[in-house]
Amino acid sequence: MGKTLRKNNQLTSLFDMEEGYSLTQAVAEADRCLLCHDAPCSAACPAETDPGKFIRKLRLRNLKGAVRTIKENNILGGICAVVCPAGRLCEEKCSSTEIDRPINIGKLQRFLVEYGWQIGFNPLLKKPANGAKVAVVGSGPAGLACAAALSKEGCEVTVFESARKPGGVLRYGVPSFRLDGDFTDREIKDVAALGVKIECGSPVKGRGAVENLLKKGFKAVFVGAGLPAPYKLNIPGINLKNVTTATDFLKAARAGNREKISRLVKNKNVAIIGGGSVAMDAAGTCKALKAAKVYCIALESMRELPAYKDDWLMAVDNGIIIKPQCRVREITGKGGAAAGVKGVETVWKKPGSCLPSNAKDVPGTEFSLAAGAVIIAIGSGPDRGLAEMMPKVKLTGRGLIQVDKKTLATSAKGIYAGGDAARGPALVVDSVADGKKAAGSIIGFLKGAK
Ligand SMILES: Cc1cc2nc3c(=O)[nH]c(=O)nc-3n(C[C@H](O)[C@H](O)[C@H](O)COP(=O)(O)OP(=O)(O)OC[C@H]3O[C@@H](n4cnc5c(N)ncnc54)[C@H](O)[C@@H]3O)c2cc1C
Ligand code: SF4
Structure with a gap:
């Protein structure tokens, strides 16, 4: 989810995070900042990390001061820098200043937090114990x-x-x-x-x-x-082998037996049911684990996909096939394991609502796809x-x-x-x-x- 697009947008490994900025790159980026008096970027950060202030400090080469601003305001400033969909938050407001392209606030924030770690600088102070x-x-x-x-x-x-x-x-x-x-x-x-x-x-x-x-x-x-608690779908075939939820799949890819999780998708077609950012994460993970074809089947149209645009663009760049406005009606099986999905194209009964109850099947548009694994990514509760x-x-x-x-x-x-x-x-x-x-x-x- 968000804007951590990789070099050439290609996912090649499950493990390598994108590189951060070097000092030279960070300073060059900060030097583009207009130092707006009212810092619209700062007003747009839900956690009040105050990018206006830390970028100003970075521009003045007060690096420790910039690290202090971030970590005092946001103890998870490094992680947010990496995962925030900043293009919808601070960076969106930066573009309102109409400079050529918004300042890459996430990358500056990450650089500063990592710089603090590198030089062993911990700016966080603690008040005396209050006994509570x-x-x-x-x-x-x-x-x-x-x-x-x-x-x-x-x-x-x-x-x-x-x-x-x-x-x-x-x-x-x-x-x-x-x-x-x-x-x-x-x-x-x-x-x-x-x-x-x-x-x-x-x-x-x-x-x-x-x-x-x-x-x-x-x-x-x-x-x-x-x-x-991941939501499940009540359709025939849901209990077949090799049908799982995005929550369980992603958890296993991070923490479980990677051999086993790789076997689930490697060289197979995978059908992911859902069109949100979590579905895209699952799809990217399948690709990194060398799945053959990966489909994301969503009820929404491309314009309505719940995934952030950066996320579905990255998915498409990686060859993931998004099937918009479709409903999966059944998971088909062979020998007790998933073998494919059967679905149909849909339209909305009434415009403006993307609820499953508002989707109507279009007769004659039924389709089936071969898939040796199916991942349900329709949210959790x-x-x-x-x-x-x-x-x-x-x-x-x-x-x-x-x-x-x-x-x-x-x-x-x-x-x-x-x-x-x-x-x-x-x-x-x-x-x-x-x-x-x-x-x-x-x-x-x-x-x-x-
Ligand atoms: C796959 C995925 C990708 C995402 N990507 C992004 C992203 O890129 N950017 C972004 O901004 N957001 C992203 N999100 C959303 C974001 O991760 C969540 O909004 C955020 O983690 C919620 O934080 P939380 O602390 O409320 O809960 P969680 O992160 O869910 O943490 C809750 C913790 O509580 C523990 N817990 C629960 N019950 C108990 C109990 N009874 N006793 C003890 N411990 C308990 C759990 O084990 C867990 O560790 C993503 C979500 C998912 C699922
Ligand atoms: S990257 Fe995230 S934490 Fe940092 S300023 Fe933007 S919205 Fe706030």
Whole structure:
């Protein structure tokens, strides 16, 4: 997702992240900045990373100052630099200044964060301990940003993470050719350096488990549990072998047995059902794993595809075949495993709504494709165990955590929530913004409680 296009836009390996800027390249790019007084780029960053300020500092060759601006405002500034769809955020507003092409803010931000790491410069300061213990559930970007901000304020923060390693989707979703494990580890080190304890392999589960944390001496809890439950399709053939979800496929490609995941797609045609950025990530991963033909079959037209344009352009450049406005009706099998898909072209019954219930089949346009693997990429939802884990916290009709938009407080005193678990599918930078916001509210709550 976003703008991490590779050299010539070609995916050749599952593992190599795109190169960052050198100092010379970064300075040359910063020198193009018009130093706008009102910095529209800064106003467009959800996490208030303040690119206007760090680019100004870079232009004045105050590199350490520029690193400080980024890391003080955005503890995951390096990761956001890599994964933000900046062309829709800060860089979009930069183009409003009508210079020839927007400043490559993401690449400047990444250069500066990596420069700080290279010279061992850690600009983050911590206030003296305030004696308050706070628990964070989940070590995705929301949990990490909240934990870091609370720790800077002097809280003693423990992050409980069910997975073996921290990072959430950053580690188990985004393919490593866009964001690799070493880069993620390096940035999480900055969170740990603030004194945050990250306990991996520690799921918070069972009846009232979140609320019980308050009884165990934690003064407040932040829940950043993400959207771990992939949606499934109810069509014939869904339970065949070699049919999986994008969540499971991408997770296995990042963390599982790579031989096994490679066998699933290598030299085979793969049909991916879905047209979002996650479908494109799955398609890119299939290509990097040497799949033969890769199809992305979407209900939407090309103009309506939920994937970011950069993402589907990259997919097309890599030979991925997007079949827009089509519905898969059946996965066909042979010997118990997927052998293909059968589908039909569709049109919308009424314009303006891309819901599956609004799609109408076009008779006579039925098609079938040979595919030895099928990947379902139609989104994911919240953990179905949330209601049991925190019975006092109200959920929305979609099962998301209901929060006060200004404070991110839930309906239960002392419990806050943010990131995808409260918003629905969003961006890493949105989760960072939520983590910061919730930390501010928690500090206010702790002061009030005192
Ligand atoms: C494949 C994919 C690619 C994406 N690419 C991009 C991109 O390029 N750019 C972008 O901006 N956004 C991207 N996104 C969206 C982005 O990753 C999410 O918006 C973001 O990660 C949400 O952060 P979060 O902290 O809310 O949740 P998550 O990242 O999902 O983290 C939640 C964490 O909580 C843990 N957890 C859950 N329940 C418990 C429990 N009970 N006890 C303990 N731990 C628990 C989980 O194990 C997980 O580690 C992508 C999403 C996907 C799926
Ligand atoms: S964090 Fe993302 S949106 Fe914000 S300035 Fe950096 S690249 Fe742009």
